[in-house]
């Protein structure tokens with residue numbers, strides 16, 4: 001029997017008003033000037049301004065780095081790290097969606113570590129060790145999707161090549177997460193839908209990934225249940241705080257569960273982002289039923305269990321795919337790739353990139369280039 005490894009270390013405050021719980025942690029660590037890391041759009045919005053004022057009125061002198069935009073690139077991390085030192089900050093608070101949180105984590109790493117960010121890339125043969133001090137790091141997610149707030153990696157692209165690189169270390173995991181549904185209630189419905197579908201994809205692919213991991217499997221199934229009862233409500237009734245909380249929890253559960261692995265849906269989505277610059281959640285949402293079908297014959301019993309988790313009873317395994325198609329319609333996610341400007345001319349590159357992606361080998365059934373070609377062709381129709 002092989003030995004499994006389980007780790008779930010993050011302290012999480014989840015619920016309305018959770019963002020205010022940060023005060024006691026800042027005081028306990030004698031933090032005076034936390035650097036808020038956020039994106040260009042968010043910094044102008046009331047949710048950010050109000051939080052900044054809240055920290056000020058609680059006796060702190062918060063600083064701001066708001067250079068995060070699009071898919072985060074290395075230069076944003078360099079500027080954020082400079083900002084930390086120039087503003088004499090003493091802690092980092094990531095405030096935003098996956099991009100802002102990934103940049104916050106990378107800044108935390110580079111604050112006291114020598115060399116360049118990509119010297120710390122995961123899997124590098126001569127990579128530098130993560131052995132220096134890391135400033136106190138907190139996270140406040142404003143989307144329910146990537147779950148970066150509970151993840152050990154930060155995905156940052158090269159400025160020139162746009163190649164995505166993964167920085168991985170348990171030490172860049174935020175110490176405390178404040179998941180407050182009030183921070184997500186004003187998201188545009190399309191962002192709620194696509195980030196939510198990304199979270200659902202994490203939960204499904206984690207559950208289907210090979211390997212013995214009953215804890216992750218349990219978390220994934222409960223996460224699917226939470227998505228099934230919250231995503232449509234969040235899209236149609238944006239200020240429904242219980243649904244917002246359920247979706248935030250589900251997104252964190254997805255990121256916790258996918259330490260087990262992901263699968264071919266993510267390989268398709270990564271390829272669509274690289275080749276066609278498609279939003280990650282949107283790409284996952286479109287590809288989900290087409291790509292998952294590939295796994296149906298390998299693990300039909302798992303599809304039945306996911307269908308049950310989504311609230312369906314007396315079902316066939318393929319009913320889970322119908323449930324996903326229905327959910328996509330309800331949250332107004334495009335059905336096919338054609339609707340978002342992808343066409344046959346992209347096919348060859350899409351297949352090439354998807355096949356070289358590192359996610360699909362974790363799945364329950366091998367995927368060949370011909371399989372990817374079939375899957376993309378079906379999704380294009």
Ligand SMILES: [Zn+2]
Nearest residue numbers: 146198202280
């Ligand atoms: Zn994802």
